[in-house]
Amino acid sequence: MITREECEALDAADPLAAFRKEFSLPEGIVYLDGNSLGALPVRTPERVREVVEAEWGRELIRSWNDAGWFEQPYRLGGRIAPMIGAGDGEVVVCDTTSVNLFKVLAAALRLRPGRRTVLGDGAAFPTDLYIAEGVTGLFDGTRSVLLPSPRELAGHLDDQVAAVVLSHVDYRTGELLDMAAITAQVQAAGALMIWDVCHSAGALPVELGSCGADFAVGCTYKYLNGGPGSPAFLYVAGRHQAAAEQPLSGWFGHARPFSFEPGYAPTDGIGRFLTSSPSLLGQAALGASLDVWERADLNAVRAKSLSLTDLFITLVEPLDVEVATPREHARRGSQVALRHPDGYPVVQALIERGVIGDFRAPDLMRFGFTPLYLSYAQVWDAAGQLAEVLESGEWREERFGRRGAVT
Numbered sequence: 001m002i003t004r005e006e007c008e009a010l011d012a013a014d015p016l017a018a019f020r021k022e023f024s025l026p027e028g029i030v031y032l033d034g035n036s037l038g039a040l041p042v043r044t045p046e047r048v049r050e051v052v053e054a055e056w057g058r059e060l061i062r063s064w065n066d067a068g069w070f071e072q073p074y075r076l077g078g079r080i081a082p083m084i085g086a087g088d089g090e091v092v093v094c095d096t097t098s099v100n101l102f103k104v105l106a107a108a109l110r111l112r113p114g115r116r117t118v119l120g121d122g123a124a125f126p127t128d129l130y131i132a133e134g135v136t137g138l139f140d141g142t143r144s145v146l147l148p149s150p151r152e153l154a155g156h157l158d159d160q161v162a163a164v165v166l167s168h169v170d171y172r173t174g175e176l177l178d179m180a181a182i183t184a185q186v187q188a189a190g191a192l193m194i195w196d197v198c199h200s201a202g203a204l205p206v207e208l209g210s211c212g213a214d215f216a217v218g219c220t221y222k223y224l225n226g227g228p229g230s231p232a233f234l235y236v237a238g239r240h241q242a243a244a245e246q247p248l249s250g251w252f253g254h255a256r257p258f259s260f261e262p263g264y265a266p267t268d269g270i271g272r273f274l275t276s277s278p279s280l281l282g283q284a285a286l287g288a289s290l291d292v293w294e295r296a297d298l299n300a301v302r303a304k305s306l307s308l309t310d311l312f313i314t315l316v317e318p319l320d321v322e323v324a325t326p327r328e329h330a331r332r333g334s335q336v337a338l339r340h341p342d343g344y345p346v347v348q349a350l351i352e353r354g355v356i357g358d359f360r361a362p363d364l365m366r367f368g369f370t371p372l373y374l375s376y377a378q379v380w381d382a383a384g385q386l387a388e389v390l391e392s393g394e395w396r397e398e399r400f401g402r403r404g405a406v407t
């Protein structure tokens with residue numbers, strides 16, 4: 001079995017090791033929840049303070065022009081685009097993942113009139129399913145159908161399917177889908193493909209453009225370290241932008257927002273997917289984290305992510321848990337999920353020992369691996385702590401079973 005010294009040697013040779021000091025994490029914590037809420041970049045508080053004190057406090061309304069507030073959704077979108085394989089003018093930062101899915105799914109349905117089905121994965125993160133239900137409810141005769149698994153797609157792709165919504169990485173098991181193959185399969189049936197990249201943006205190089213994706217949505221508070229509730233992004237392939245129309249037709253998507261006309265006329269390009277005034281403080285925090293991300297090589301991030309997850313799987317395999325995450329690299333995102341019938345109290349006991357993961361019902365303990373601020377030695381320590389929690393049975397203590405509102 002690999003030793004801690006061997007892990008320390010891997011850390012000494014790690015090309016991403018220097019990024020660790022760019023994140024502010026409490027001493028003694030092994031943070032394995034960056035797949036849920038990414039860590040705080042050191043520069044973020046200062047950048048947010050600048051925006052609050054200088055741009056808002058002193059410059060006041062002049063900042064809409066002078067500090068470029070108005071263009072911020074486009075600018076941030078342009079900075080995220082290369083991380084997800086999108087081109088110029090194909091990404092904007094705005095709203096939340098759920099709201100953005102509402103917009104792109106409605107646009108997709110309008111691009112496929114006469115087709116009445118939206119396919120989703122029944123095991124997907126539920127907000128995607130709820131939004132599909134909400135959108136289809138607004139289009140007469142349209143329905144949303146849930147697949148038992150993305151593997152069942154072929155049997156459901158008929159000439160009634162307008163759009164398919166899938167998560168690139170499964171939020172529970174960490175399984176990574178084959179974006180290119182699935183997109184091609186969906187489009188061959190005449191439908192449009194919408195990807196939720198919440199669990200892959202910043203975790204691995206995403207290739208929306210070369211995979212031919214039609215639309216995508218994603219959040220920035222997980223692997224992208226934008227902060228709690230930070231603004232999301234959406235992608236619309238350039239080829240759809242002239243015809244795509246979304247129903248949340250607010251003034252930020254208007255061709256002439258400051259002519260205050262009574263009728264809606266969408267602007268050209270990706271801007272027609274904007275709705276409202278951007279949340280500038282959240283966008284400022286995201287900008288600060290992208291300053292860090294722009295210096296990181298996503299291929300190096302992916303390589304380290306796979307070796308960190310390989311290491312963790314090897315270390316926990318002998319324990320009394322079942323590894324739910326695929327072993328094949330091509331099918332693995334950047335998290336490892338372990339099944340245990342008492343996963344909730346086990347995770348709580350681990351958190352008390354300073355190893356932070358989380359739990360998803362009914363029995364999955366989730367551990368996210370974020371190569372910019374996680375070391376091999378920390379992964380070794382986390383696996384050791386898990387072994388001790390399981391062997392000692394301390395998780396059986398009554399206090400570890402009490403559930404908070406957020407698990």
Ligand SMILES: Cc1ncc(COP(=O)(O)O)c(C=O)c1O
Nearest residue numbers: 096097098125127167171198219
């Ligand atoms: C796959 C996926 N989609 C969507 C969301 C949530 O979206 P929102 O930012 O709208 O709350 C999450 C949240 O964890 C998620 O994991």
